[in-house]
Amino acid sequence: MTELSVGAGPVGPIVSPVLAPRRRFMLLRRLLAHRSFQIGAILVLALTIAAVFAPLITGIDPSAMKVRFRFRPPSEAFPFGTDNFGRDILTRVLYGGRVSLWIGLVVAALSGVCGAAIGVIAAQFRALDAPLMRLMDALMSFPAILLALGITAALGPRMESVIIALTVAYVPAGARIVRASALVVRELDYVQAARIAGASDVRIMFRHILPNSVGPLLVHMTFVFAYSILAEAALSFLGVGVQPPTPSWGNIIAEGRDYATEAWWVMLFPGLGISIAALGLNLLGDGLRDVLDPRLKGAG
Amino acid sequence: MTPAPLVSIDDLTVQFRTDRGWTTAVEGVSFDIGEGDCLGVVGESGSGKSVTALSMLRLHARGTSRFASGVVRYAGKDLLRAPEGDLRAIRGRDIAMVFQDPMSSLNPVLTICDQISETLRLHQGMSRAAARGRAIELLDLVRIADAARRVDEYPHRLSGGMRQRVMIAIAIACRPRLLIADEPTTALDVTIQAQILELLRDLRAELGMAVMLISHDLGVIAEFAKRVIVMYAGRVVEDAPVDVLFRRPVHPYTEGLMASMPSLEGDAAKLYSIPGRIPDPDEAIAGCRFGPRCAHAEPICRAAMPELVAIEENHRVRCAPRSRPGGAG
Numbered sequence: 001m002t003e004l005s006v007g008a009g010p011v012g013p014i015v016s017p018v019l020a021p022r023r024r025f026m027l028l029r030r031l032l033a034h035r036s037f038q039i040g041a042i043l044v045l046a047l048t049i050a051a052v053f054a055p056l057i058t059g060i061d062p063s064a065m066k067v068r069f070r071f072r073p074p075s076e077a078f079p080f081g082t083d084n085f086g087r088d089i090l091t092r093v094l095y096g097g098r099v100s101l102w103i104g105l106v107v108a109a110l111s112g113v114c115g116a117a118i119g120v121i122a123a124q125f126r127a128l129d130a131p132l133m134r135l136m137d138a139l140m141s142f143p144a145i146l147l148a149l150g151i152t153a154a155l156g157p158r159m160e161s162v163i164i165a166l167t168v169a170y171v172p173a174g175a176r177i178v179r180a181s182a183l184v185v186r187e188l189d190y191v192q193a194a195r196i197a198g199a200s201d202v203r204i205m206f207r208h209i210l211p212n213s214v215g216p217l218l219v220h221m222t223f224v225f226a227y228s229i230l231a232e233a234a235l236s237f238l239g240v241g242v243q244p245p246t247p248s249w250g251n252i253i254a255e256g257r258d259y260a261t262e263a264w265w266v267m268l269f270p271g272l273g274i275s276i277a278a279l280g281l282n283l284l285g286d287g288l289r290d291v292l293d294p295r296l297k298g299a300g
Numbered sequence: 301m302t303p304a305p306l307v308s309i310d311d312l313t314v315q316f317r318t319d320r321g322w323t324t325a326v327e328g329v330s331f332d333i334g335e336g337d338c339l340g341v342v343g344e345s346g347s348g349k350s351v352t353a354l355s356m357l358r359l360h361a362r363g364t365s366r367f368a369s370g371v372v373r374y375a376g377k378d379l380l381r382a383p384e385g386d387l388r389a390i391r392g393r394d395i396a397m398v399f400q401d402p403m404s405s406l407n408p409v410l411t412i413c414d415q416i417s418e419t420l421r422l423h424q425g426m427s428r429a430a431a432r433g434r435a436i437e438l439l440d441l442v443r444i445a446d447a448a449r450r451v452d453e454y455p456h457r458l459s460g461g462m463r464q465r466v467m468i469a470i471a472i473a474c475r476p477r478l479l480i481a482d483e484p485t486t487a488l489d490v491t492i493q494a495q496i497l498e499l500l501r502d503l504r505a506e507l508g509m510a511v512m513l514i515s516h517d518l519g520v521i522a523e524f525a526k527r528v529i530v531m532y533a534g535r536v537v538e539d540a541p542v543d544v545l546f547r548r549p550v551h552p553y554t555e556g557l558m559a560s561m562p563s564l565e566g567d568a569a570k571l572y573s574i575p576g577r578i579p580d581p582d583e584a585i586a587g588c589r590f591g592p593r594c595a596h597a598e599p600i601c602r603a604a605m606p607e608l609v610a611i612e613e614n615h616r617v618r619c620a621p622r623s624r625p626g627g628a629g
Contacts, residue, residue, distance in 0.1 A: 126363070196357060196359065197470065198388045198392035
């Protein structure tokens with residue numbers, strides 16, 4: 001017969017390959033073979049494990065003060081040293097990682113979901129396009145950190161406000177990304193075919209346009225994850241983020257700032273946490289982009 | 301004693317918004333499709349074949365297109381003015397459609413089963429399991445080998461011919477009364493083309509549905525259709541039974557099309573082509589729009605757009621000199 005399978009050829013529109021489930025395994029294999037994805041995944045995984053298993057790793061209360069051991073430099077007893085209250089920095093960095101990574105994850109997920117919804121609605125219901133996107137433009141015209149600063153200031157300095165503020169700040173970019181690919185997807189034949197089959201606009205939007213438009217957003221979300229960790233640190237450093245005594249990488253650094261010259265280790269280790277997380281997530285995102293975007297194939 | 305037609309298109313005029321205002325893509329198109337009919341629509345690119353077909357289901361984007369005139373009558377409703385909900389119920393259930401490019405007509409993230417089931421579940425409220433069973437039956441019906449296994453695959457695993465079969469399976473899932481096939485074989489290679497045409501022909505007989513086959517390929521039309529409508533520059537120029545059209549074409553454009561078909565007897569190296577090109581929809585042409593390309597043009601052709609006139613039963617022509625009583629035949 002002439003009906004041979006076409007095999008694994010790159011078929012279908014360029015914006016679509018992300019979720020084709022059977023091809024997922026292929027993508028996964030390509031991802032796992034991707035060097036920067038490997039490095040990024042290992043870094044992120046290591047930090048995640050450290051954060052999740054923090055209580056097992058240290059067994060010390062992150063808020064426990066031992067005034068006798070103030071400002072101890074890194075040693076065998078305190079691998080990362082202690083701070084001005086004699087709290088163990090290693091413990092605080094591990095627990096701070098829980099807070100910082102959690103904020104990053106939640107912000108990436110929430111802003112991704114909201115961005116996807118807004119983007120696909122704007123693309124599908126053309127009357128809503130201009131109002132929604134102008135609103136997004138308005139949000140984007142503020143620097144993200146200033147916007148987040150304003151919102152946390154208004155909502156009060158709590159972890160929830162940091163999450164809400166950063167989500168609001170990062171939604172517009174996601175919405176734009178999804179809208180752009182949804183505008184391409186909605187013109188494809190299979191969307192017209194669904195319309196001919198009698199599917200409603202809403203059904204077409206969720207079943208046909210959305211799943212084929214989110215590939216670029218997934219890549220974007222890994223970067224939002226990294227930016228959120230940095231932004232949380234900045235907000236906490238400025239004093240409107242996560243409040244002490246709850247440790248976050250940002251507020252450990254903020255607290256250590258006054259003693260930076262005498263006790264460099266207080267700021268160094270949370271700073272390293274932030275750097276490694278941002279680096280890992282960026283590498284991860286690069287790998288994801290290389291694999292998902294056929295135009296860049298071989299570039300990584 | 302002619303029964304009421306299944307779909308009746310009357311004076312359909314479709315316009316699209318462009319930078320220079322509204323452009324007319326299809327003007328004054330009228331024809332009927334009877335129950336179980338086998339209609340071919342032929343014409344060059346840009347002649348308005350697809351626009352006509354999409355208008356029948358009102359699938360053009362709102363806002364950038366409009367119906368300046370016309371009625372599409374189906375089951376006592378005017379499809380051009382029916383509420384969107386009524387149309388959704390008709391699309392896919394009563395009137396279905398197959399497109400040209402099977403490579404892009406299937407959603408890459410859904411299995412074949414999901415995509416066939418969608419129509420069944422939308423229109424017949426079938427359960428997931430029942431729809432799956434029916435999907436396998438349908439794949440069998442469109443002659444896909446090993447249907448029970450293929451049904452769970454994703455489109456990228458199928459060849460173009462198989463995908464077109466899947467598209468046909470989706471189209472006939474609810475046993476439509478009219479299947480519109482818009483260049484269904486153009487993107488396929490020749491052996492597959494023949495198989496798909498044969499499949500369509502058999503399904504038409506089996507399911508008793510009417511088929512409207514749109515093609516620019518006269519060979520495909522000759523092989524498939526019983527009645528042919530020839531379109532040129534957004535208008536119907538000739539409408540005749542297939543044997544009449546191929547034996548005695550009346551309109552000079554149809555004549556030109558016939559002459560430009562390669563034949564086994566003729567000199568294959570010298571293929572006839574109609575001089576000139578199809579005019580832009582905006583181009584101002586006095587009288588008959590084929591006039592500037594026509595070797596038989598007369599002064600009367602420039603005077604006014606000729607009417608579509610019945611020169612005998614079941615044979616209509618839009619050509620002023622040749623539709624005169626006793627005119628050149």
